[in-house]
Amino acid sequence: MLMEPRAGRLAAWGNALLAGQAAPDDAAARAVGDDTVHRVVGLPGESGPVGLTLALGRMRAEGVYGLRIALPAPGHPLGLSGPPEFNAAALAAGEAVLASGAPLGLVPEVNEAGPAGDVLTEVLWRCLPVRQGPGADVPSLGEAERELAEVLRDSTEALARLDVAGAGPVARARLDAYRARAERERQVLAPGYPARAVRVLELAQRVGALVEIAAQPEGLAPGATVSAGQIAERDRLLRPVERAARRARVAAYNAYVETLERQRG
Known part of the structure; x- marks a missing residue:
C-alpha cells in the first residue's frame, strides 16, 4: 500500500x-x-x-x-x-x-x-x-515491531535468491518516488502519539511499499522471465510480510487509544 x-x-x-x-x-x-x-x-x-x-x-x-x-x-x-x-x-x-x-x-x-x-x-x-x-x-506495538523484524529476516534472503522482486527500472522508480514522498511528509502521525508508534508506522510503511513493489510484474528487469513456480514462491514469501505490515499499521494508529485507555484504568 x-x-x-x-x-x-x-x-x-x-x-x-x-x-x-x-x-x-x-x-x-x-x-x-x-x-x-x-x-x-x-x-x-x-x-x-x-x-x-x-x-x-x-x-x-x-x-x-x-x-x-x-x-x-x-x-x-x-x-x-x-x-x-x-x-x-x-x-x-x-x-x-x-x-x-x-x-x-x-x-x-x-x-x-x-x-x-x-x-x-x-x-x-x-x-x-x-x-x-x-x-x-491487533498486536501491541512491541509485538508488531518484533513480528516485522522476524518476517523481514526470514523472507528477504529468499526473495533475493528468487531475483524476481524489484529488479527493474519501473520498480526502482516507484521505490524512489515513495522515498521522496516519505521524506517530504515526515510527520506520519498526528500530535499525541507515542514515539514508538511513529517508529513502528514508519517501518510498516517501508515494508508495505516494498511488498507492493515486489508484487508488481512490471518490476522485472527487461527481458526477465519468471516461472509459475517462482511466482508462487514469491507470493508465498510476501504474504506473511504484507500481513505483518498491516498488523503493524493498525497497532501504530491504534496506539493513541490504547495508551489513553491504560491511563484511564
Whole structure:
C-alpha cells in the first residue's frame, strides 16, 4: 500500500482533535489529505451528509474519546469487532474507523471523476453501528515491531535468491518516488502519539511499499522471465510480510487509544 489508508489519516487527526492538540479545521484538512472532500453520513442527530469538522464534533458529543482503525483482508478481519454487517462493509472497503466511547464506526466509499491529472476524489464515510470491544488480531506495538523484524529476516534472503522482486527500472522508480514522498511528509502521525508508534508506522510503511513493489510484474528487469513456480514462491514469501505490515499499521494508529485507555484504568 504505497498510499496510507484514509482510515489512518482520519483516526490520527481525529484523535489529535479529540485530545485538543489540533484545531478542528486543521485536523479535518489533514484527514482529507489530497482528496477533494470528505463527508460523513448516518451520524446520530444528522439527517444528511456533513463535513468532517462537524462530524468529529458530533461524535465527541456522543461520547467518543478516541478512534481506532481496521485494515481487514479476506480471511483476516484485522481490527474488526462486529457486527457482521459492519465487518462486511469494512472488508469490502479494505479499511474502517471504529470509535471508542460510542458504538459507532465509519466505512469509506470513494468516488473519483475527471480526466487524468485532474481527478476529483470525494469520500463518503458511512456511519454504522459497531460492537464495542477489542479489534481482532491487533498486536501491541512491541509485538508488531518484533513480528516485522522476524518476517523481514526470514523472507528477504529468499526473495533475493528468487531475483524476481524489484529488479527493474519501473520498480526502482516507484521505490524512489515513495522515498521522496516519505521524506517530504515526515510527520506520519498526528500530535499525541507515542514515539514508538511513529517508529513502528514508519517501518510498516517501508515494508508495505516494498511488498507492493515486489508484487508488481512490471518490476522485472527487461527481458526477465519468471516461472509459475517462482511466482508462487514469491507470493508465498510476501504474504506473511504484507500481513505483518498491516498488523503493524493498525497497532501504530491504534496506539493513541490504547495508551489513553491504560491511563484511564
